[in-house]
Amino acid sequence: MYLTEYHHHTDNSFDSKARMEDVCAEAVKRGIDEICFTEHFSVNPNLPTYGHLDFEQYFSQIHHVQDKYRGRLVIKAGIELCEPHLMKDEYKQALQELELDFILGSVHNINEIKLRKYMGDKKPFEVYHDYFTEVYKLVSEADIDVIAHLDLMKRYAMESKGNYQFDDFNEILEAILRKAVERGIGIEINTSGISNMKVNEPFPTQSILKLYKSLGGEILTIGSDSHRVETVGSNLDEALKMAKAAGFRYIHTFKKRKVHGWPLQI
Ligand SMILES: [Zn+2]
Ligand SMILES: [Zn+2]
Numbered sequence: 001m002y003l004t005e006y007h008h009h010t011d012n013s014f015d016s017k018a019r020m021e022d023v024c025a026e027a028v029k030r031g032i033d034e035i036c037f038t039e040h041f042s043v044n045p046n047l048p049t050y051g052h053l054d055f056e057q058y059f060s061q062i063h064h065v066q067d068k069y070r071g072r073l074v075i076k077a078g079i080e081l082c083e084p085h086l087m088k089d090e091y092k093q094a095l096q097e098l099e100l101d102f103i104l105g106s107v108h109n110i111n112e113i114k115l116r117k118y119m120g121d122k123k124p125f126e127v128y129h130d131y132f133t134e135v136y137k138l139v140s141e142a143d144i145d146v147i148a149h150l151d152l153m154k155r156y157a158m159e160s161k162g163n164y165q166f167d168d169f170n171e172i173l174e175a176i177l178r179k180a181v182e183r184g185i186g187i188e189i190n191t192s193g194i195s196n197m198k199v200n201e202p203f204p205t206q207s208i209l210k211l212y213k214s215l216g217g218e219i220l221t222i223g224s225d226s227h228r229v230e231t232v233g234s235n236l237d238e239a240l241k242m243a244k245a246a247g248f249r250y251i252h253t254f255k256k257r258k259v260h261g262w263p264l265q266i
Pocket of ligand 2: 225
């Protein structure tokens with residue numbers, strides 16, 4: 001099986017100290033065939049992901065490791081955007097000259113407030129409803145390849161509000177996934193929830209994977225969302241099992257934003 005890690009951060013992201021070279025060395029050790037770095041970026045000065053990513057430095061590091069690991073590890077240049085359905089013109093302008101392979105779209109904030117803070121004393125239903133509504137706007141409007149961690153809200157809400165009931169949000173989830181299929185946007189299995197003691201399951205949950213597949217969705221990537229060297233590729237095997245159980249036959253990679261499917265063989 002061609003092993004892919006399609007969500008990883010380095011010190012090009014504001015919240016990671018990992019060196020790209022070290023991550024690549026560890027990925028090779030773990031038998032990963034292809035890694036895509038997905039650094040945080042935003043054009044909104046009010047968000048913490050603004051102003052950290054230096055594209056010149058990022059691409060020079062990418063080119064360096066691509067040379068160094070040629071024949072051993074395929075390395076792609078990706079990015080993870082905060083709410084790219086907002087400030088679309090600014091995003092377009094900021095990204096147009098860049099040779100990006102892959103764009104993840106994320107909802108990390110609602111009304112410029114971090115999800116964790118946004119919850120406040122709101123009722124559980126409201127918290128998840130508002131989050132999924134924002135994801136619907138993301139998938140309807142943004143120029144992205146894959147929706148990152150589709151039910152991320154549970155990471156913050158699990159402890160104080162509990163998990164959401166899939167059936168309570170069936171309608172909006174179906175709307176999100178129909179829109180994704182219509183616009184050729186994929187989803188990811190983000191394994192960071194598995195190792196999080198409070199969450200204990202990936203983003204998104206298996207029911208969402210199955211729903212996406214049943215609506216004709218095919219484009220699926222797998223990533224750990226690791227911010228550290230030692231967690232590169234963590235729980236990828238678990239994600240592959242989930243993908244297979246949900247009926248997927250391919251795992252996807254991207255080159256200059258063109259998708260490619262690799263047979264899922266486990
Ligand atoms: Zn994210
Ligand atoms: Zn991430």
